[in-house]
Amino acid sequence: MTLGRDPANGIVVADEECSRRHAEIEFDESCWFLEDLQSRNGTKLNGTKISGREPLRTGDLISIGNVELLFTFDIAQPLDGGGTGAGGASTSSLTAGAESLTALDGERSSPEPEILERRNQTRYFTESSILIDDEESGAREAIARLFRLVVSMVAASDISEISELALDGLLEAIGVDLGAVLLFPADVEDRSDPNSLRIIAYRAPEQTPYHKVSTRLSRAALQEKQAVLGIDMQQEGKGFETLNDMQAQSVICAPLRHNGQITGLVHLYSLQANMMLGANALEFALAVADQLAIRLDELAVRDSLSDELDKAFRQNRSLRQLLEVESDLIGSSVPMRRLRDSIARVARYDTTALVRGESGVGKELVARAIHFNSNRRDCPFVCLNCAALTETLLESELFGHEPGSFTGATGRKIGKFEQADTGTLFLDEVGEMPMAMQAKFLRVLEGHSFERVGGHEPVQVDTRVVSATNRDLERAVEAGEFRKDLYYRLQILEVRVPSLREHDEDIPELAAHFLERTCRRVGREVPRISDAAMELLVRNEWPGNVRELRNVMDRALVYCEGNEIDAGDLHFTSRLDLAAWLDATHEQNFRPRSLESLEREHIEATLQWTEWNKREAARILEINRSTLDRKLDRYGISPPESSSR
Numbered sequence: 001m002t003l004g005r006d007p008a009n010g011i012v013v014a015d016e017e018c019s020r021r022h023a024e025i026e027f028d029e030s031c032w033f034l035e036d037l038q039s040r041n042g043t044k045l046n047g048t049k050i051s052g053r054e055p056l057r058t059g060d061l062i063s064i065g066n067v068e069l070l071f072t073f074d075i076a077q078p079l080d081g082g083g084t085g086a087g088g089a090s091t092s093s094l095t096a097g098a099e100s101l102t103a104l105d106g107e108r109s110s111p112e113p114e115i116l117e118r119r120n121q122t123r124y125f126t127e128s129s130i131l132i133d134d135e136e137s138g139a140r141e142a143i144a145r146l147f148r149l150v151v152s153m154v155a156a157s158d159i160s161e162i163s164e165l166a167l168d169g170l171l172e173a174i175g176v177d178l179g180a181v182l183l184f185p186a187d188v189e190d191r192s193d194p195n196s197l198r199i200i201a202y203r204a205p206e207q208t209p210y211h212k213v214s215t216r217l218s219r220a221a222l223q224e225k226q227a228v229l230g231i232d233m234q235q236e237g238k239g240f241e242t243l244n245d246m247q248a249q250s251v252i253c254a255p256l257r258h259n260g261q262i263t264g265l266v267h268l269y270s271l272q273a274n275m276m277l278g279a280n281a282l283e284f285a286l287a288v289a290d291q292l293a294i295r296l297d298e299l300a301v302r303d304s305l306s307d308e309l310d311k312a313f314r315q316n317r318s319l320r321q322l323l324e325v326e327s328d329l330i331g332s333s334v335p336m337r338r339l340r341d342s343i344a345r346v347a348r349y350d351t352t353a354l355v356r357g358e359s360g361v362g363k364e365l366v367a368r369a370i371h372f373n374s375n376r377r378d379c380p381f382v383c384l385n386c387a388a389l390t391e392t393l394l395e396s397e398l399f400g401h402e403p404g405s406f407t408g409a410t411g412r413k414i415g416k417f418e419q420a421d422t423g424t425l426f427l428d429e430v431g432e433m434p435m436a437m438q439a440k441f442l443r444v445l446e447g448h449s450f451e452r453v454g455g456h457e458p459v460q461v462d463t464r465v466v467s468a469t470n471r472d473l474e475r476a477v478e479a480g481e482f483r484k485d486l487y488y489r490l491q492i493l494e495v496r497v498p499s500l501r502e503h504d505e506d507i508p509e510l511a512a513h514f515l516e517r518t519c520r521r522v523g524r525e526v527p528r529i530s531d532a533a534m535e536l537l538v539r540n541e542w543p544g545n546v547r548e549l550r551n552v553m554d555r556a557l558v559y560c561e562g563n564e565i566d567a568g569d570l571h572f573t574s575r576l577d578l579a580a581w582l583d584a585t586h587e588q589n590f591r592p593r594s595l596e597s598l599e600r601e602h603i604e605a606t607l608q609w610t611e612w613n614k615r616e617a618a619r620i621l622e623i624n625r626s627t628l629d630r631k632l633d634r635y636g637i638s639p640p641e642s643s644s645r
């Protein structure tokens with residue numbers, strides 16, 4: 001037997017704080033049980049709110065809203081408190097027997113006239129099978145309408161379209177005059193304030209301007225997370241001025257609920273006294289609102305994923321463009337032009353290639369250039385340094401591994417060969433590959449499949465291998481440190497990268513390029529390079545090649561305090577041969593002279609070469625700046641036109 005405000009209940013409790021189907025009393029085997037039916041305000045047993053099924057004993061007090069019911073097996077038993085429960089609420093007696101349960105109705109409290117119906121759940125999804133068999137007129141048609149509406153909503157592609165479809169379906173099914181779908185902006189945290197709602201869709205006769213529904217109705221629906229029905233507003237409309245202005249007879253506010261969150265409201269108005277909205281309309285509106293909320297959440301997730309995908313695509317494109325820029329080979333000298341020609345020839349043929357050259361010449365840049373000029377340019381470019389890993393880790397990195405194949409292998413790992421499938425795998429320092437690995441590596445190069453470490457399934461890939469080394473592989477083959485068959489397999493196409501000493505005429509262009517790239521990264525204005533600094537750069541031997549030049553320019557930018565990089569801002573990894581670049585200023589033929597005169601001439605020559613940059617001259621002379629000043633005073637040396645620095 002159910003208890004609640006609905007007249008269809010076995011026990012009707014006429015109290016505004018009571019839900020339409022509030023609680024249920026059921027006899028099970030030898031005991032009566034009380035269960036709350038997810039009511040708005042809950043059900044109390046002896047003053048404690050219940051959450052599940054609770055057994056009833058004689059004398060138990062059931063509290064529903066402001067009404068208290070005393071459970072008893074003896075109707076003649078007097079009611080505690082003289083018929084009045086705690087707080088002055090009316091008390092009724094429930095008499096239970098094996099086959100019957102009767103109730104003495106207590107006082108009826110006057111319900112608020114503004115809100116007649118509240119609905120937390122809809123039968124369309126919880127009791128649809130019962131509804132289909134119901135003889136109520138229009139039940140089958142309502143379900144069919146709801147099904148067609150949900151199907152059309154699933155096919156909608158954006159928030160505006162799905163909101164308009166839902167609103168059109170509601171107006172047609174319920175027969176109301178006006179309607180609106182309102183949503184909270186994504187950045188609104190307080191979802192109980194109707195003033196934050198924004199109109200997404202609106203329907204009215206002859207495009208009547210939208211009027212806000214009563215704030216009280218909207219707030220009730222949002223705070224209670226229930227659909228509410230207000231009726232007869234024109235006559236009982238105190239506090240509903242907006243509805244009075246519209247001459248509204250009845251209105252429905254249904255919240256859009258999903259995963260415990262409120263995303264908006266559906267407003268439906270009936271302006272005709274002979275077309276009053278009722279419980280069926282409220283239930284249908286709630287069913288549509290729930291489905292609309294689910295679909296809107298799905299669209300939001302889809303849009304979020306689409307935005308993330310676009311972001312990832314833009315980042316990928318940016319990184320690819322950066323890689324292409326990094327692959328640009330700077331220099332216009334004859335050796336660099338020959339290198340570009342060699343890269344163009346090698347890129348056309350889809351076979352293994354070996355890039356050779358000293359450390360720091362840019363072998364990886366050459367490999368990238370080969371990849372981005374080949375027909376695999378849109379596929380992955382994967383790098384691996386063979387000298388940085390042990391034999392076990394190198395095998396795992398190349399071929400991948402299965403879970404449990406060795407200590408620390410907690411999951412499956414895809415190797416570099418698989419990552420570079422359809423693309424290019426660049427193996428740096430291939431000459432350092434252990435002998436045991438060379439045989440497995442050669443087999444894959446020959447086109448055979450391989451197995452992941454600890455695995456048994458063959459893996460077949462289409463990967464081009466470009467390797468690089470600064471090691472003398474021919475001598476390593478003669479010494480038995482490198483397999484001859486692997487050497488011949490890697491050297492099908494060979495590209496030799498010249499050292500920086502072989503194209504030192506490109507140093508000014510390279511230095512400017514590295515300087516500009518670093519300044520762009522740190523957001524600094526690009527300083528110019530003085531003639532003295534550029535001469536130092538050109539005369540250096542550069543044993544570290546282009547990599548060393550890049551590092552020198554990065555350091556120079558740190559030490560540079562103005563808009564010009566001078567010779568004193570250059571700090572080389574390898575020391576310059578001072579005699580080599582001072583040959584032009586030193587006399588080669590011996591003539592008798594004192595050490596003092598020799599020192600004086602040497603200091604003057606050094607200052608002239610550095611354009612009287614005392615800091616750089618002191619560094620070259622390997623003396624302190626103060627010592628240099630004392631010697632200048634001692635020898636009477638002064639800069640021309642007072643240009644001392």
